[in-house]
Amino acid sequence: MSEQIKVTINEQEFDVDAGARLIDVCRDKGFGVPSFCYYHDLEVQASCRMCLVRIDKMPKLQTSCTIKCTDGMVVTTESEEVEKAQRAMGEFLLTNHPLDCPVCDRGGECELQEVIFDWGDVEQRFSEKKNADPEKYLSPIVANDPQRCILCKRCTRVCDEWMGEDAIEAGNRGVNTVIGTYGGWLNCSQCGNCIEVCPTGTLLDGVYRHETRPWELEQTVTTDVYGSDGMQLSIGSRSGRVHRIVARDRYVNGLNGEFLDVKARFAHEFVNHDDRIKTPMIRYSKGGKLIPATWDAAIKFAADKLKEHGKNVGVIASPRLTNEAIFTLARFAKEAAGSDNIAVSDVSDLAPVFENLSVPLCTHKEIRHAKTIVLIGGEPEEEQSYTAKQIRQAVRNGGAKFICVNDTPINLSRRAMQFIHVNSGSIDAFALAFADGGSSSMAAGKLGIDASEIDAVRKTISETVGDLIIMFGCELSAEAQAAIAASASGFAAEDRRVTLHPLPRYNNSVGANDMTPGRRSVDDVVKNSKALLIGGSLQDAGVLSGKDFVVVQELFQTETTDHADVVFPAASFAEVDGTFTNNAGNVQRVRKAIEPVHQSKPDWMITAMIAREMGAEIAPDWSASSVFRNLADATPAYEGLRYPALKDESEPVQAKYSAAGGDVSAHVNALKAKVEAMADVAEKITDVPKVGHKLHRLTTMTSKTRQFHLLAHGNPKPANLLVSPLIQFGLDGVSKEEGLAEAAAVGVSDRSAPGK
Secondary structure, three states: OOOOEEEEOEEEEEEOOOOOOOHHHHHHHHOOOOOOOOOOOOOOOOOOOEEEEEEOOOOEEEOOOOOOOOOOOEEEEHHHHHHHHHHHHHHHHOOOOOOOOOHHOOOOOHHHHHHHHHHHHOOOOOOOOOOOOEEEEEEEEEOHHHHHHHOOOOHHHHHHHHOOOOOOOOEOOOHHHHEEOOOOOOOOOOOHHHHHHOOOOEEOOOOOOOOOOOHEEEEEEEEEEOOOOOOOOEEEEEEEEEEEEEEOOOOOOOOOOOOOHHHHHHHHOOOOOOOOOOOOOEEOOOOOOOOOOOOOHHHHHHHHHHHHHHEEEEEOOOOOOOOOHHHHHHHHHHHHOOOOOOOEEOOOOOOHHOOOOOOEOOOOHHHHHOOOOEOOOOOOOOOOOHHHHHHHHHHHHHHOOOEEEEOOOHHHHOOOOOEEEEOOHHHHHHHHHHOOOOHHHHHHHHHOOOOOHHHHHHHHOOOOEEEEEEEEEOOOHHHHHHHHHHHHHHHHOOOOOEEEEEEOOOOHHHHHHHHHHOEHHHHHHHHOOOOOEEEEOOOHHHHHHHOOOEEEOOOOHHHHHHHHOOOEEEOOOOOOEEEEOOOOOEEEEEEEOOOOOOOOEHHHHHHHHHHHOOOOOOOOOOOHHHHHHHHHHHOHHOOOOOOOHHHOOOOEEEOOOOOOOOOOHHHHHHHHHHOOOOOOOOOOOOOOOOOOOOOOOOOOOOOHHHHHHHHOOOOOOOOOOOHHHHHHHOOOOOOOHHHHHHHHOOOOOOOOOOOO
């Protein structure tokens, strides 16, 4: 526990942590101190001068963002002197800021607007003409109105400190300073965090722009449906439609703060897309068409056919589904079909990890404060963005030693103290050397490195005092994952705590593992089944050819539904209550923001309806909370959990996984045999992957957001930055030729042009 000291603020005495930042203490104790450049998760800049306070025994007003509390400090935040100085700074900020709040998308959420309104009568004495740089687009995702900028530089610092991309910079000097890019176009991951932290309407969401006013949106806190980090976010909805997604701290206080990646923030248009499956459909004969049907008819048809096949029914669940949906599918296999043919359509199986855990899973907060981080494989900046952000800040702000092992020079490797560049496809050999020091020489040969590089890793670990975190990607084999999980405890010491952080690809890969103990592979289930019930879609739908009967629950028509005899419209994550479990083992709520669109229903409910028609009651109370209660009672790691325990997103609940460990020798021997049989490939990938090469990839869901089509095709720079890129590239209801003609005709900013 931190040392406690006495600080007096506005004649009230408080006990606070020694060294705490004064502005944070003042706000925590209920004293409003305005600021624009200060942001709690960024390095201090102290340029806006709004957070001025009086501190006894100091000759003049001080910026509270730069002051750390000392014992006996006496502070005044509310006085005529302080307010006069803050008013003067506010007046300077309005010198070039347009008073266009009624047409600004940030109106109602603008920090500048709120501060000025609090004062009530700020005087505007400057009559000179304001700077009037035109509105423009910095990317298909980010819109920019330069004249609203107050030069707090939060955006440039977020781009540097959080993302490590330096895509946005300040150009020119003095009164002519502007925020932008030297090339005029943002070539980055398009995370949108610069938009989130902007205190004014300078940087705007190009997907949401001009849609509605912030106060008209109903905010619902839920969990990201894309990445396995389980980022918390707030869905802004109105009249049954999702308009935007933010992580703004006025709405949500999750593990990720205000951080989101491009998919979590912008790829939400699939929820209300016209291509959503609207009704149940039946294919009455092989080769025939899917015909719309009523729910009763489709449920009866599916149940009768599945019942005919008895134990020859297989069940496959997507790792994108909620825990409740996957648990219900697993119960369907056992209780309705009477079989153990259950599989998860994930690219990797986490069973080897969780069956052999010898140390706890680490949380994202622990990553930030780690002393040494070893990353074996994976590409967090593309697939687990928040994990990557925590690694960057652990290195930058905490001085963590970061070791990166990969067969590709991923962008995150630039942050590494030691980057071990191994031969293509040989990453399992490093896992062997990591788990078994005696295999270093043989493994080094397969890896195409010198054994001294492996020795250097072990030396760094042996010198670590504090937290050691071992991360590994989903491309590692089952044998490699088992060996790492089982041997991790061997690195622990009296002054060294060891934790694991697996990097699965999907939002609920960990939950899918927890809900389906004893599952089989997709190939096994397909091979041993004549009929199938599938929640979601398969990576390779071709394996369904020749099956007697296939039932699919999906949002959209896919290659999997092309093989289906019955298709049910499933509700999206924005339309259901449930839970996801992230890569840290945190069980987090998914909350319904809008009613299910068209005739869709939650996946767990569809499965339960089919089971009931077959004579099995697998969701007796017919609510998501009761399903969760049942799964928690049936899953040891979730024992005792209920929805009320998960209500506070700022304090995520971690599942209680057993860390009994496995047979290290057996797993090492199995991995050694696999590595010895590995072909010698003396080839290293030297090309650095393009930023966004996975984040911007078009999938069933991301393809429904039009801006992603531009990102996926290289993010081309349009001819005219003043006109929406969607218009210029023919993605806004006009032809490309018409869009280019309009762009050529526009010479000034068109405030009425929508950003969609």
